[in-house]
Amino acid sequence: xxxxxxxxxxxxxxxxxxxxxxxxxxxxxxxxxxxxxxxxxxxxxxxxxxxxxxxxxxxxxxxxxx
Numbered sequence: 001x002x003x004x005x006x007x008x009x010x011x012x013x014x015x016x017x018x019x020x021x022x023x024x025x026x027x028x029x030x031x032x033x034x035x036x037x038x039x040x041x042x043x044x045x046x047x048x049x050x051x052x053x054x055x056x057x058x059x060x061x062x063x064x065x066x
Contacts, residue, residue: 007066
């Protein structure tokens, strides 16, 4: 399992955090949003999902991974 922290711009509320966490989950990873820090901690199996796929899933929800 790999762990990384992604900086995500555009999250402003609990709904935003839930949307990002769901996108990460749908991509096949686990995410925990830190709304105040504008970041999401992601845990994923590199054999099953790429970090690029996780970033793309977040960006598809309208947020910017920087």
